[in-house]
Amino acid sequence: xxxxxxxxxxxxxxxxxxxxxxxxxxxxxxxxxxxxxxxxxxxxxxxxxxxxxxxxxxxxxxxxxxxxxxxxxxxxxxxxxxxxxxxxxxxxxxxxxxxxxxxxxxxxxxxxxxxxxxxxxxxxxxxxxxxxxxxxxxxxxxxxxxxxxxxxxxxxxxxxxxxxxxxxxxxxxxxxxxxxxxxxxxxxxxxxxxxxxxxxxxxxxxxxxxxxxxxxxxxxxxxxxxxxxxxxxxxxxxxxxxxxxxxxxxxxxxxxxxxxxxxxxxxxxxxxxxxxxxxxxxxxxxxxxxxxxxxxxxxxxxxxxxxxxxxxxxxxxxxxxxxxxxxxxxxxxxxxxxxx
Amino acid sequence: xxxxxxxxxxxxxxxxxxxxxxxxxxxxxxxxxxxxxxxxxxxxxxxxxxxxxxxxxxxxxxxxxxxxxxxxxxxxxxxxxxxxxxxxxxxxxxxxxxxxxxxxxxxxxxxxxxxxxxxxxxxxxxxxxxxxxxxxxxxxxxxxxxxxxxxxxxxxxxxxxxxxxxxxxxxxxxxxxxxxxxxxxxxxxxxxxxxxxxxxxxxxxxxxxxxxxxxxxxxxxxxxxxxxxxxxxxxxxxxxxxxxxxxxxxxxxxxxxxxxxxxxxxxxxxxxxxxxxxxxxxxxxxxxxxxxxxxxxxxxxxxxxxxxxxxxxxxxxxxxxxxxxxxxxxxxxxxxxxxx
Numbered sequence: 001x002x003x004x005x006x007x008x009x010x011x012x013x014x015x016x017x018x019x020x021x022x023x024x025x026x027x028x029x030x031x032x033x034x035x036x037x038x039x040x041x042x043x044x045x046x047x048x049x050x051x052x053x054x055x056x057x058x059x060x061x062x063x064x065x066x067x068x069x070x071x072x073x074x075x076x077x078x079x080x081x082x083x084x085x086x087x088x089x090x091x092x093x094x095x096x097x098x099x100x101x102x103x104x105x106x107x108x109x110x111x112x113x114x115x116x117x118x119x120x121x122x123x124x125x126x127x128x129x130x131x132x133x134x135x136x137x138x139x140x141x142x143x144x145x146x147x148x149x150x151x152x153x154x155x156x157x158x159x160x161x162x163x164x165x166x167x168x169x170x171x172x173x174x175x176x177x178x179x180x181x182x183x184x185x186x187x188x189x190x191x192x193x194x195x196x197x198x199x200x201x202x203x204x205x206x207x208x209x210x211x212x213x214x215x216x217x218x219x220x221x222x223x224x225x226x227x228x229x230x231x232x233x234x235x236x237x238x239x240x241x242x243x244x245x246x247x248x249x250x251x252x253x254x255x256x257x258x259x260x261x262x263x264x265x266x267x268x269x270x271x272x273x274x275x276x277x278x279x280x281x282x283x284x285x286x287x288x289x290x291x292x293x294x295x296x297x298x299x300x301x302x303x304x305x306x307x308x309x310x311x312x313x314x315x316x317x318x319x320x321x322x323x324x325x326x327x328x329x330x331x332x333x334x335x336x337x338x339x340x
Numbered sequence: 341x342x343x344x345x346x347x348x349x350x351x352x353x354x355x356x357x358x359x360x361x362x363x364x365x366x367x368x369x370x371x372x373x374x375x376x377x378x379x380x381x382x383x384x385x386x387x388x389x390x391x392x393x394x395x396x397x398x399x400x401x402x403x404x405x406x407x408x409x410x411x412x413x414x415x416x417x418x419x420x421x422x423x424x425x426x427x428x429x430x431x432x433x434x435x436x437x438x439x440x441x442x443x444x445x446x447x448x449x450x451x452x453x454x455x456x457x458x459x460x461x462x463x464x465x466x467x468x469x470x471x472x473x474x475x476x477x478x479x480x481x482x483x484x485x486x487x488x489x490x491x492x493x494x495x496x497x498x499x500x501x502x503x504x505x506x507x508x509x510x511x512x513x514x515x516x517x518x519x520x521x522x523x524x525x526x527x528x529x530x531x532x533x534x535x536x537x538x539x540x541x542x543x544x545x546x547x548x549x550x551x552x553x554x555x556x557x558x559x560x561x562x563x564x565x566x567x568x569x570x571x572x573x574x575x576x577x578x579x580x581x582x583x584x585x586x587x588x589x590x591x592x593x594x595x596x597x598x599x600x601x602x603x604x605x606x607x608x609x610x611x612x613x614x615x616x617x618x619x620x621x622x623x624x625x626x627x628x629x630x631x632x633x634x635x636x637x638x639x640x641x642x643x644x645x646x647x648x649x650x651x652x653x654x655x656x657x658x659x660x661x662x663x664x665x666x667x668x669x670x671x672x673x674x675x676x677x678x679x680x
Contacts, residue, residue: 182547191589191592199401205401206591206592207591216589217581218611225614228588228611241557242558244566245556245557245568248556251546252546252549253547
């Protein structure tokens with residue numbers, strides 16, 4: 001005969017073990033984050049905004065979180081991926097338009113050495129961007145970016161650029177969505193570029209990608225079929241004050257949480273933080289020269305015009321109650337391809 | 341003893357009845373539509389795009405449907421609701437800025453009779469729109485529109501404007517969403533205006549409202565709090581070619597279905613229809629003078645500059661395989677407050 005009480009005890013232990021496991025898993029939505037104030041701030045914020053009985057409860061439709069991409073969701077150093085894309089498109093463009101081989105800055109990109117390329121000025125880069133990001137249909141552009149991403153590799157890690165997303169931030173995206181948040185990317189870079197991979201890489205659909213964007217021109221191809229051609233005119237500049245302005249334009253609600261890493265994110269972070277109730281404004285500090293890069297205030301490096309956040313922003317973060325995330329201290333893993 | 345075969349027969353009949361009921365309910369998502377080619381086109385389109393085994397199946401994330409609002413989802417005749425709003429805001433504006441009482445076109449709106457008001461030109465109306473739709477924070481504007489809507493009544497039906505949505509179109513919105521579609525409003529009118537009520541009235545969140553939109557300016561109030569002030573500059577004109585251009589900008593995918601009623605919707609309808617697979621482009625014909633209005637090609641009325649679709653569009657619809665919806669023939673009910 002069975003010892004029923006023994007079975008019951010075993011069963012009770014099993015239930016306790018399973019419940020314990022479930023609790024641990026629930027608490028472990030952010031396994032790549034070390035315990036500390038940054039991780040705690042995220043968990044506290046989610047609890048406060050989703051607790052139906054709390055004073056900071058927010059209905060699901062108003063749960064908006066916005067993320068800068070370059071330097072916040074993936075590696076931006078030493079060169080933005082989109083800029084690499086533009087530079088690598090120049091030979092393709094020159095094959096179709098040989099006259100470019102004699103015109104600067106295209107000539108330097110095609111025939112210059114690495115140093116000459118590094119000296120390209122901002123107006124040069126803008127000319128290259130305008131030339132390589134316009135003139136095709138929106139569908140052709142999507143296809144071109146996807147083709148490039150399928151083979152391009154980062155020279156340091158020898159991984160595709162889309163592998164270089166920060167695993168701790170991917171966890172934040174999933175954790176927020178699991179708690180009813182709508183996650184949007186709000187970038188200074190090109191909206192159409194990010195939309196070519198955002199759904200696959202971040203689980204973020206195109207309509208939740210807000211960025212700088214060129215005009216498109218509606219027209220008809222030679223068969224009379226309607227087309228949208230990418231034009232070289234900048235329509236929206238999604239940097240600095242442009243971020244909250246375009247969040248209003250494209251999303252229409254003030255975010256509850258915002259994540260950034262540079263001076264171009266300041267207004268988005270302060271606009272988010274200025275709303276009522278529980279708020280989360282976070283900036284990522286690149287202070288890990290070994291596992292990623294150390295730049296900006298972490299190393300007393302000079303601020304580049306496009307690039308990392310200045311010391312003043314770091315000071316402002318402390319003053320305003322934003323959370324500074326140290327990649328070195330707060331993240332036990334940076335990329336998903338690394339062992340934990 | 342029970343007669344098992346009799347029970348089995350009864351049970352079979354019950355199952356058939358229940359299945360029949362379920363089928364009838366599924367078919368009855370559009371009860372305000374009369375049977376006919378328009379209703380059939382909607383049902384066929386939804387079946388084709390959601391049938392996993394069919395050649396026209398579309399994954400849920402790509403199921404986008406776009407709707408013009410004025411004259412498509414609610415009454416636009418004889419005056420757009422947003423224009424009424426702007427005209428009714430003039431006295432409020434003049435109370436704060438008395439100098440407007442001596443300046444045209446504000447003087448006419450304040451002291452002119454109905455005929456003088458009807459003669460206001462397009463540039464006059466643009467001046468009124470710019471003055472009444474800018475100068476406040478985005479939150480203040482939302483609150484002002486909500487306050488106005490809570491008391492304003494349409495002079496013919498004595499109902500609030502938000503009651504004047506077409507019940508058959510509300511059914512289409514719900515039917516599409518129940519089948520995994522994302523429904524967006526794409527309007528020539530003001531995006532911020534519609535966002536003040538779209539969630540409540542149509543179940544459409546602000547980020548799915550695309551419209552003409554003025555710039556906002558990021559800044560700080562006297563307490564240093566970040567604000568977005570509505571500026572009088574037009575940023576996006578969401579009419580004609582602007583509709584597909586802004587669909588790309590704001591949604592980033594070509595719609596599978598589009599609904600409109602005027603010349604300003606032509607490009608959206610043809611852009612939608614030009615995609616591959618099953619497509620649905622529909623135009624609402626206002627041909628019911630008794631229950632709503634008859635205007636445009638239905639009555640051989642002249643085309644207004646802003647307003648209904650011209651005869652050429654009606655002809656194009658037939659040529660291109662778009663579906664023309666006759667309010668008189670296809671809808672057995674127009675408003676939810678009418679008995680069916």
